[in-house]
Structure formats: structure tokens, C-alpha cells
Amino acid sequence: MKFKSIKGTKDILPFEVGAWQLVERTIHDVMRTFNYKEIRTPAFEETSLFARSIGELTDIVSKEMYTFKDRSDDSLTLRPEGTASVLRAYIQHALGEQSPLTKVYYIGPMFRQERPQAGRLRQFHQFGAEAIGSPSPQLDVEMMLMALEVYTNLGIESSTLKINSVGCQKCRPAYKELLIRELRKVYEKLSPESQARVLQNPLRVLDSKDENDQKLTHNAPLIKDHLCSDCTEHFAEARALLDATNTRYQVDGRLVRGLDYYTKTAFEIASSALGSQDALAGGGRYDLLVEELGGKPTPGVGFAAGMERLLMVLAKRELSTDLEVQPVLFIAALNEQSRRWAFVKACELRSKGISVEVDCLGRSLKAQMREANRQHARFVVVIGENELASGSTNLKNMQTGQESPVKLDSLDSVFRA
RNA sequence: GUGUCCAUAGUUCAGUCGGUUAGAACGCCAGGUUGUGGCCCUGGAGGUCGUGGGUUCGAGUCCCACUGGACACCCCA
Numbered sequence: 444m445k446f447k448s449i450k451g452t453k454d455i456l457p458f459e460v461g462a463w464q465l466v467e468r469t470i471h472d473v474m475r476t477f478n479y480k481e482i483r484t485p486a487f488e489e490t491s492l493f494a495r496s497i498g499e500l501t502d503i504v505s506k507e508m509y510t511f512k513d514r515s516d517d518s519l520t521l522r523p524e525g526t527a528s529v530l531r532a533y534i535q536h537a538l539g540e541q542s543p544l545t546k547v548y549y550i551g552p553m554f555r556q557e558r559p560q561a562g563r564l565r566q567f568h569q570f571g572a573e574a575i576g577s578p579s580p581q582l583d584v585e586m587m588l589m590a591l592e593v594y595t596n597l598g599i600e601s602s603t604l605k606i607n608s609v610g611c612q613k614c615r616p617a618y619k620e621l622l623i624r625e626l627r628k629v630y631e632k633l634s635p636e637s638q639a640r641v642l643q644n645p646l647r648v649l650d651s652k653d654e655n656d657q658k659l660t661h662n663a664p665l666i667k668d669h670l671c672s673d674c675t676e677h678f679a680e681a682r683a684l685l686d687a688t689n690t691r692y693q694v695d696g697r698l699v700r701g702l703d704y705y706t707k708t709a710f711e712i713a714s715s716a717l718g719s720q721d722a723l724a725g726g727g728r729y730d731l732l733v734e735e736l737g738g739k740p741t742p743g744v745g746f747a748a749g750m751e752r753l754l755m756v757l758a759k760r761e762l763s764t765d766l767e768v769q770p771v772l773f774i775a776a777l778n779e780q781s782r783r784w785a786f787v788k789a790c791e792l793r794s795k796g797i798s799v800e801v802d803c804l805g806r807s808l809k810a811q812m813r814e815a816n817r818q819h820a821r822f823v824v825v826i827g828e829n830e831l832a833s834g835s836t837n838l839k840n841m842q843t844g845q846e847s848p849v850k851l852d853s854l855d856s857v858f859r860a
Numbered sequence: 861g862u863g864u865c866c867a868u869a870g871u872u873c874a875g876u877c878g879g880u881u882a883g884a885a886c887g888c889c890a891g892g893u894u895g896u897g898g899c900c901c902u903g904g905a906g907g908u909c910g911u912g913g914g915u916u917c918g919a920g921u922c923c924c925a926c927u928g929g930a931c932a933c934c935c936c937a
Contacts, residue, residue: 524936557935558862560931720936809897817897
């Protein structure tokens with residue numbers, strides 16, 4: 444085979460696109476009820492936008508970005524996530540000047556050059572939302588509820604919400620030092636990965652998957668116990684709101700997100716129905732990011748969720764079929780004259796909003812019936828010399844096999860309903 | 861980037877110890893029924909055995925490299 448899709452990319456084929464559309468509809472519906480407007484940003488940006496927002500030292504920026512030079516020698520990057528672009532657009536178009544709180548959501552492809560795995564592709568799709576302009580924990584909780592709402596509306600129950608607070612500029616530095624001091628004591632025994640993280644991003648040592656690391660850090664201090672009063676209060680209110688909305692969650696003091704820009708609330712929704720890559724969604728507050736990108740100091744919070752992973756959970760259940768387009772009527776024709784009549788009639792009915800199919804391969808009646816059956820057409824009419832002469836035919840119900848007479852020129856009224 | 865396993869019709873897979881012309885099921889096409897689908901019966905089309913090298917009288921089968929895939933690590937959605 445000469446051409447193949449690029450490693451880590453996938454075609455979404457006709458038979459599976461119905462599930463995607465169902466999920467997309469659900470997302471649009473949920474976002475509408477929370478009053479979020481859709482925003483569509485370009486799939487690529489200046490490289491430095493991502494380096495600045497996500498963080499130079501993160502895995503995403505240091506080794507996973509699709510970065511290339513265009514013909515003007517500018518360094519561009521296929522977006523690895525959505526928040527940076529949304530904030531760029533927010534600042535560029537001064538959306539904050541038009542209203543104090545901006546609530547937007549997005550759906551689209553993201554790109555990261557990683558080794559493909561279950562639930563991980565190089566081009567994958569995320570939906571997510573951002574609320575820019577308010578420091579209120581209500582919006583932190585709104586993010587969690589929106590993601591959860593999408594899942595429950597799709598009948599997914601196997602998800603769990605974990606939350607943590609990663610502090611802010613006031614409390615994190617002191618905690619970091621404390622943590623590093625503790626980690627130094629067991630440094631020699633830590634896994635190589637964790638050793639490397641002690642200085643680069645010590646918080647991430649705590650959520651290492653390595654069992655030995657977990658044991659060694661069992662008694663390590665957690666940031667949620669070392670928050671400043673502002674962050675403590677914020678975290679408490681977020682939890683109170685989750686309780687008040689009857690949302691089930693666990694506080695996970697070791698939860699750390701991989702992007703540098705988070706402050707205060709961080710959360711993750713995972714599914715037990717997935718394999719090793721079990722995070723369905725993740726998000727958190729980023730009160731310093733807008734300023735970091737050149738805007739006015741503006742608090743914000745957001746989340747991102749993986750579409751493929753969501754689809755994987757859905758696929759494990761018996762998904763109601765019939766998500767594909769199916770013609771309502773198949774017009775089978777027997778000779779040249781009736782084939783032309785069928786084609787013209789089909790076009791006429793289609794313009795009235797009725798979905799109709801005809802055979803364009805010159806196939807036998809039997810083959811046309813087989814095709815109508817395969818397409819799950821609800822009705823079939825057969826047109827030949829006799830029918831054109833008499834002006835009437837039989838309308839066959841493909842489910843029951845029953846036929847009933849119908850006038851050719853009243854076909855459209857039969858399907859008006 | 862690292863590791864393990866894998867790669868044979870459109871799909872899911874057989875293929876013995878290295879030995880003649882690489883098979884099955886499903887799907888597709890046609891016929892059985894001169895104008896009626898599904899079920900059944902019959903027939904047909906469809907393969908560079910991932911690619912390239914090597915060993916051998918002989919390779920789908922053994923060896924090496926590459927490419928791709930699955931899973932895990934790292935990390936993330």
C-alpha cells in the first residue's frame with residue numbers, strides 16, 4: 444500500500460462517525476445550558492505561545508510538540524492543548540473589555556508527538572472550557588460539573604473526580620522548599636525519574652506510579668496542608684460547593700497536573716473502564732496565566748477532556764446503533780427510462796427534505812433490493828414500464844415486508860411527517 | 861525516547877519439520893427466482909504472505925534491519 448495515515452493518527456470512518464456526532468451534540472447541549480459560547484481558534488500558533496504558557500520544562504514543551512519552520516522561517520507549533528490559544532484570542536481581541544467574565548468552550552484536534560498507546564494518539568481531540576475573569580471557586584466547580592454532566596448525559600458512570608489545591612505564588616514556594624528538604628532525605632532510594640524531578644518539579648514526585656517512590660514519600664508533607672489562608676479558604680469553598688451540589692469527589696493531596704500554569708484548584712476525572720491512560724478530563728485554575736501571556740492580571744479556570752477516551756468508554760457499552768444516516772426511501776428502477784425517472788424523482792423528493800437513494804450502478808432488481816436492505820431503507824418502491832404507464836406502484840415497508848399501493852405523484856405526501 | 865509482543869484476502873484468523881498451485885469463515889459480486897431484500901443453496905472475484913536484505917537446492921515459515929500496529933513505562937486528555 445503506497446499511502447498510509449501517519450503514525451499515531453486515525454481515520455474516523457463512516458460507520459463510527461455517528462458516535463462522534465452524538466458526543467459532539469451532547470457537548471454543545473451541556474455547554475449551552477451552562478451558557479458557554481463556542482470559540483474556534485487556529486490549529487497552530489507561534490511556538491513561543493505554548494512555551495510561555497505550558498512551561499519550558501514540561502514534557503509537552505520539551506519533547507512532545509510538533510514544531511516546524513514555515514517559509515518565512517517563523518517557528519510554528521501545532522497546538523498541543525487548547526487553553527493557550529483561547530487565552531491568546533482573549534487578549535488579542537480584548538474580550539475582557541466587552542464583559543468582565545468570558546465563558547467559552549472548544550472542540551477540536553490537538554497534536555503531541557508521543558509514542559501511541561491505548562487512549563493516546565498523536566492527533567487526538569479534546570473539548571474543553573475556559574472561564575476568564577473571576578477568581579470565584581464557583582467557576583472551579585462549574586468546570587467539574589460541566590465535564591461530569593457530559594459524561595452522565597452519555598450514560599457514563601464509571602468516572603471518579605479527584606481534586607487538590609496546588610497553592611499559589613504566596614504559599615507554593617515555601618512548601619516546595621519544605622518538600623525538597625524531605626525528598627533529599629530519601630533521594631538515593633528514589634527512582635531515576637523521581638530523582639530528576641526533585642529539583643525540576645518536586646510536586647510530581649508525589650504522584651509517581653512507582654510503588655517504592657510511593658512508600659518513600661508516604662509521610663511527605665502535602666501542599667493542601669501548607670496553603671496560605673487565601674488558598675485554604677478557596678479550597679474549602681470549592682469543596683463546600685461540591686457537597687452542596689451532591690457531587691461525589693475525593694481529595695487527592697498528591698494530584699499534580701502536568702502543566703506549569705495551574706494555581707489553587709486542580710482536578711482530574713478518571714475512568715475505571717480505561718487502561719493505563721485513564722484520565723478522561725483534567726483542569727484547574729490559572730490565575731497568573733493571562734498576565735504571563737501579556738494581558739492584564741486576570742484570573743481564570745478551565746478544563747480539557749479527551750474525546751477518544753470518552754469514545755472508548757462509550758464503546759465498551761452497548762451503544763445504541765442507528766447513529767448512521769439511513770435513507771427513508773429507496774427507488775428501485777428496472778430499465779433505462781425508469782432509471783432516469785427514479786433519479787429525477789429522487790432529486791425532487793430530496794429537495795423537499797426526504798432522504799432518498801437510487802441505484803447508479805445499473806444493477807439488477809435483486810441487487811437493488813439487497814442494497815436497500817443493507818442501507819436500512821425504510822421503504823422501497825419499484826419502478827418499471829407498468830408503473831410509469833399506470834402512474835402507481837407499491838410502497839414496500841422493508842421492516843414488515845408489507846406492500847400497499849401508492850400514486851407516483853403523491854409519493855412526497857406519504858413521507859411528509 | 862525505552863521495553864515486550866505482533867504483521868498472511870476487505871475483516872477475523874488457519875497454514876504441521878523449511879518442501880508441489882497459500883486456505884477457512886464472514887463480507888463483496890453473480891446465479892438459483894425473465895419484476896422484490898433478509899434465510900438457504902451454488903458459483904465467482906479478491907493475496908507483492910508489511911518492506912528490504914540474508915541463510916538455503918528451496919522461505920509465509922529461520923536470521924537481521926527498517927516501517928507500521930498493540931500494550932506498558934515516561935507523561936498526559
